[in-house]
Amino acid sequence: MSFIDEGRPQKKVAHEIGCDLSTLSVDELRARVELLKAEIVRIEAEATSKTSTRSAAESLFRS
Numbered sequence: 001m002s003f004i005d006e007g008r009p010q011k012k013v014a015h016e017i018g019c020d021l022s023t024l025s026v027d028e029l030r031a032r033v034e035l036l037k038a039e040i041v042r043i044e045a046e047a048t049s050k051t052s053t054r055s056a057a058e059s060l061f062r063s
Contacts (some may be wrong), residue, residue, distance in 0.1 A: 015032050024032070 014035055021029065
């Protein structure tokens with residue numbers, strides 16, 4: 001058990017994959033769609049960055 005995190009408030013989860021959506025309004029559903037779209041863009045950008053870094057490292061070691 002960590003004493004560092006005990007006093008820190010837990011971050012509220014904006015969306016949990018697989019959660020019950022039946023209680024959400026149309027506006028809440030649309031907001032979650034936008035949130036998830038932004039997260040997809042962020043993840044794809046990170047994957048692209050890592051791919052280019054890996055390619056650069058591979059070409060360096062091939063030389």
